[in-house]
Amino acid sequence: MKKKSTIYDVAKKAGVSPSTVSRVMNAPEIVAENTRQKVASAVKELSYIPNMIAANMPRKRTNYIGLIIPDITNIFFSNLVRGVQDVCEKYGYSVLVVNSDDSQEKEGRYLKLLYSRRVDGVILTVAGYQEEEFPEEELSLLKKMNIVLIDREINGMTAPIVKVNNFGGAYSAVKYLLKMGHKKILHLAGIEGTKTNQERRGGYLSALIESHINWKKELNADFRLDAAYQKIMNYWPQIKNSDELPTAIFAANDLMAIGALKAFTQLKVQVPEEVSIIGFDNIPFSDCTHPPLTTIAQPTYLMGQRAVETLINLISKKRIKKFIELETELIERDSVSRREV
């Protein structure tokens, strides 16, 4: 790694002062034609590229924003990250992404790291699903930073939040199932007690009530593929020939829907002929399952974009919307069949 040239090296070579070099780099038009030439050639010769950190220090900014997500390996987040990155780039920011693994302890550590790196703001998908109180220390740290929340709220602090209309999405999923003639709809639910899950369950129940359907049943699988797979593998044989047998399943996310699909393949239960399935999220590859999964799409890329836009406005003290709720969209594929009455 060769020694990097500084603004002083360039100044010396061009026979001018550092300030002049700075001007040439940032506002060429205000410097005399021939000085500009001299400087430009010195810049080229030394292949000088300004040190953005040094430049930012007196301005008390970094042009970095932090992004805390549970796990980048979780396919659900990749589009979100990309949305954040793309908008950031447009505005000259860079993104520091970290994974909380849904651990509150890691989240706290990373928050501290981001603070010590003096990022200009943080986009946070709150870790852990617990409705626990937020640790005091972390909370006060948060209050000292520009924060935009994604998806989940925080007790004890108000911050702008970007989320998806979980209730509406679930509601429309179940409505769709009802429209297709299903009367016995099982809900494959996510992590108990999380707001997300509560909202989706709310949508499920509301749609049922609205249609005067009393039949309901909930299986819990923590938003996880394996868990859903196991649950179905255990549950289905028990109810196979009973009145309890649903004709359709509303899974609170695609991962669980795919887990269920996997179980049904093994159990030799035909989807959608014997049982229909609808998911939530529209993750990549949900169109490559067998059968392709009908699901409720979340605009993850858009969520990322909106979150950054809000954050950047927050940073520059412009007016912002405190609450942004994005709508979902029903994606009809082949995992739901019509049930004749």
Added chain:
Amino acid sequence: MKKKSTIYDVAKKAGVSPSTVSRVMNAPEIVAENTRQKVASAVKELSYIPNMIAANMPRKRTNYIGLIIPDITNIFFSNLVRGVQDVCEKYGYSVLVVNSDDSQEKEGRYLKLLYSRRVDGVILTVAGYQEEEFPEEELSLLKKMNIVLIDREINGMTAPIVKVNNFGGAYSAVKYLLKMGHKKILHLAGIEGTKTNQERRGGYLSALIESHINWKKELNADFRLDAAYQKIMNYWPQIKNSDELPTAIFAANDLMAIGALKAFTQLKVQVPEEVSIIGFDNIPFSDCTHPPLTTIAQPTYLMGQRAVETLINLISKKRIKKFIELETELIERDSVSRREV
């Protein structure tokens, strides 16, 4: 956003000098017990967290490394990114991830950005598959930085590289197919002219030659799911009842294998009964296809880890391996069936 307290604020409040505060933060044991107390309580009171940037400036480092990948949205890379992040964190580095979208122009711009941000090193998955000459400007920039390459090499510069044994992986895939009794094996290939594709094709051909099999056939689908889907949809009906009909397909990546699977579902061709398929990569969800995909696993997480370890050693001028080749692993699932002779 409240004003951030500095080491001076703490010093004043504790009635000591800034250097003493610095010592308490970085080497508490060398300062007298009661001074330490005073400082500690001032730190707590002001909830002081050191400014890492300022601290790093005189050291001429940032503890950032840059990671340039084609696209974080490409599921293949998420594990790699996580591997990089995890190792980085262990060593106190943070990662700045950017997407080149396989565009050389973007790659150049980002390289410049990373340089201006003075990252301590860069992990680079070279953009574009072209065997084109590298732009001179970019090359000289590269030479001024600590670089570790992933997967693809650069003409005109030697840098440590971490890659996977593509030849060996392809070879073992085809060997496996042969072992299962297949004699007509079609190769669903990736982007023509890329090293990766050449190596995998090499493995395919070698395995065939070694077994004295003359039958061979190659279809090109640019590593893309859609392209593979289209190719199969067009090709299969043409050869359906001819001698050209293969009994197995070796796809140069899982995406293409999944595309083929999709096509076969529509064409009502049974996999693996009528045709077997083996993929390459072992991307997430390759176990959730129908049937679950037999494939050659690439250790992507490990690649990320190795790359960072190499980079960190490069940065600290320790000895490094210039060339790290990782082995693949055959993952037997259900998309390949035995063919009786």
Added chain:
DNA sequence: TTGTACGCGTTATCAG
């Protein structure tokens, strides 16, 4: 054991 002064690379400000 503690304090002082300087350097890291840049830009804003003010003077010329």
Added chain:
DNA sequence: CTGATAACGCGTACAA
């Protein structure tokens, strides 16, 4: 139009 100087926040030699 250009140059000098201070300031950003910290660590570190060196002095006390």
